[in-house]
Amino acid sequence: MEVPILKQGEVLIATFQAALSDADLEHLRRGLVQQVVKLRSRGVIVDVTAMDVMDSFASRTLREIAHMIRLRGAETVIVGIQPEVAFAMVQLGLTLEGVATALDLEEGLAYLIQKFKNID
Amino acid sequence: MAKREVSSKDSGTRDNPRVELVRSEAPSELLRELVAHLRQNRTQLREEWVVRISETRLLTAMTKEEIFAEATSVYDSYVEALETEAFEALQAYARNLSERIIPRGVETHEVVGIVLLLRDVLARSLFAKYQTDFKKLNRILDAYEPAANRIANTVAVGFVQERERVIRQQQEAIRELSTPVLQVRERLLILPIIGVIDPQRARQLTEQLLRGIRTNRAKVVVIDITGVAAMDVTVANHLVQTVEASRLLGATVIVTGLSPEIAQTLVTIGVDLGKMNTVGDLQGGIEQAERLLGYKVVTLAETR
Numbered sequence: 001m002e003v004p005i006l007k008q009g010e011v012l013i014a015t016f017q018a019a020l021s022d023a024d025l026e027h028l029r030r031g032l033v034q035q036v037v038k039l040r041s042r043g044v045i046v047d048v049t050a051m052d053v054m055d056s057f058a059s060r061t062l063r064e065i066a067h068m069i070r071l072r073g074a075e076t077v078i079v080g081i082q083p084e085v086a087f088a089m090v091q092l093g094l095t096l097e098g099v100a101t102a103l104d105l106e107e108g109l110a111y112l113i114q115k116f117k118n119i120d
Numbered sequence: 121m122a123k124r125e126v127s128s129k130d131s132g133t134r135d136n137p138r139v140e141l142v143r144s145e146a147p148s149e150l151l152r153e154l155v156a157h158l159r160q161n162r163t164q165l166r167e168e169w170v171v172r173i174s175e176t177r178l179l180t181a182m183t184k185e186e187i188f189a190e191a192t193s194v195y196d197s198y199v200e201a202l203e204t205e206a207f208e209a210l211q212a213y214a215r216n217l218s219e220r221i222i223p224r225g226v227e228t229h230e231v232v233g234i235v236l237l238l239r240d241v242l243a244r245s246l247f248a249k250y251q252t253d254f255k256k257l258n259r260i261l262d263a264y265e266p267a268a269n270r271i272a273n274t275v276a277v278g279f280v281q282e283r284e285r286v287i288r289q290q291q292e293a294i295r296e297l298s299t300p301v302l303q304v305r306e307r308l309l310i311l312p313i314i315g316v317i318d319p320q321r322a323r324q325l326t327e328q329l330l331r332g333i334r335t336n337r338a339k340v341v342v343i344d345i346t347g348v349a350a351m352d353v354t355v356a357n358h359l360v361q362t363v364e365a366s367r368l369l370g371a372t373v374i375v376t377g378l379s380p381e382i383a384q385t386l387v388t389i390g391v392d393l394g395k396m397n398t399v400g401d402l403q404g405g406i407e408q409a410e411r412l413l414g415y416k417v418v419t420l421a422e423t424r
Contacts, residue, residue, distance in 0.1 A: 079370070083330035086368040090361040095368075102370035103337055111370075 003028045005035055010042040011112055013105070018050045025061045033068050042074050043112035047105055049080030059094040066099040075115055077101065079108040150263040155203045157249060158242060166195045169234075169241045178233050181225040190217070198238060202267050207274050214278025222286060231279045235272045242268070299325045301332035307339040308409050309371075312402075314347030322358035329362060333371045340409040341366055344402045346377030356385050363396055372412060373397060376405035 003024065006013045012035055014028065032044060046062065048054070066076035077100045081089075089095070102108040158165065170191050173179060179187055194217070201210040218231070246264060250257035299321070302310045311329055333341065343362070345351075351359070363373040374397045378386070386396075399405040410417060 078368075081368045083327065083334055083365075083369065086330060086365040087326060087361075089368060090364045095364050101368050103334065103339075104370075107337070107339075107370055 003031070005032065007039060007041070008109070010040075010116070011045060011109065012036060012039065012041045012043070013045045013047065015047040016049075016051050018052065020051075020058070022057055025058060029061055029065050029068070032065055033072070036069055036072050036074050042116060044069050044074060044076045045105065045108040045112070046076065046078050047080045047108075048078060048085075049082070049104070051080075051085060052082065054081070054085050054089050054094065056092065056094055059089065059096060063096060063099055075100065075112060077108040077111055079104050150260055151202065151267070154246070154260055154264055155199055157245070158199045158202070161245060162195065162199075165241055165245055166191055169195070169238050172237045172241060173234055176233065176237065178230045178237075179226060182221075190221070193217075194234075195238065198235075198242075198271060201271050201274075202264075205267065207270060210271065210274050211278045214275045215282045218279045218282035222283060228276070228280060228283065232272070232276045235275045239268045239272055295321060295324055299328055301328055301336075303332075303336050303338070304406070305410070305413070305415065307337060307413055308406075309333065309336060309338040309341045310402075310406070311341060311343045312347065313343065313345050317348060317351065317355050317358075319354055319358065322355050322362075326358065326362045326365060330365055330369060333366060333369045338371050340372050340374065340412050342374045342376055342402065342405040342409050344376045344405065345379075345382065346402065348377075348382065349379065351382050351385055353385065353389050356382070356389055356391070360391055360396065374399055374405045374409055376400065376402050 003014050003016060003020070006015075012032065014032055020028075032046075035041070036044060044065075046065065048062075051058075062078055066078075069076045078096060079102045081101065100111065102111050170188060173187060173191070174184075182190070197210060197213050201207065221231075243261075243264065246260055247257065250260055298315065299311065299313065302312070304310050309329075309332055311325070311332075313325065317325070329341065329343075332338065343359075345359075359375070363375070366373045376399050378398060386393075397408075399408055407417075
């Protein structure tokens, strides 16, 4: 399943649909980084609102996406983690350490814009 | 208990000459006769029952009029259950009755007690009626006893189920009341915790907080544990998890009011204090939260 990647100014927005296979996640990781390079984006928002479960592979992939994008000088924010999913994640020890998180798309954009201002 | 003669149910003994085959009524006929007797003598038997109830000092929480009113309906339901063997209906009736009398302070032993008293009163009246025909008395009791036992059981279980439901409801209410999530500014929540936290309460706390963060779009949460005397390692871990889960929802947590004992526990379990934002007291915590959110509080004198 292809994850749609939308462009909003200097920010890319990737919205997860409910069930993503490991192959889908791999595909997304490569696709996102390629787009960041091609479009010279400064920020990426990954919206996981529709995810009702997060396993260790998904969590690791998200961390890798964030790290790879940071190597391109861009910032990643994961948004929309549901309360039940957050609870389950911390119980499994999946903390997404080192990756910025925000409540939703609005907050994620606000965070990035603030970050860009601080850098500029 | 006296040995019973073979009843008409036991058709296998028709060929066995040693056992006397008794031509008698079918169990359902016996039951009908029994129920008719109980209905005919309803007034008298009910009265006798009510007298026994006050003699044994049961249902002291209720007035004589209330007891009489309930007794009438219980008596009728009892006899109906004997007749129809509809025990689900009886259990529903029992739960309904329990819902009414539990708030009046009626206890389990009282409910079981009065049902057994009724059983006895009715059994005695059967003895009285059939005392001249011992064989028939036995057959009548054969029909009566299993049904009466089932009724006593059903009513008791219905009552206890209702009690347990009420207790669960009350526990839930207490739990909810004791962990309120309060918004004190835009994007700022406070979670004051008081008392003992067990793992179940800790879990409920976390769920309530996460829901509160999402509903109020909070960016900062101050969890105040001044009112918590001690915390074991399990609960301390829950607290750390709460902080981490809140971060996943984009909120920063400030923990305030740690007692020396709790501080020791946290250090012992090796909490990465870099991950946990702590401030001495609630006031300090709120002030830091306001700074994080870009608020500044000034007295009016300063602004003039």
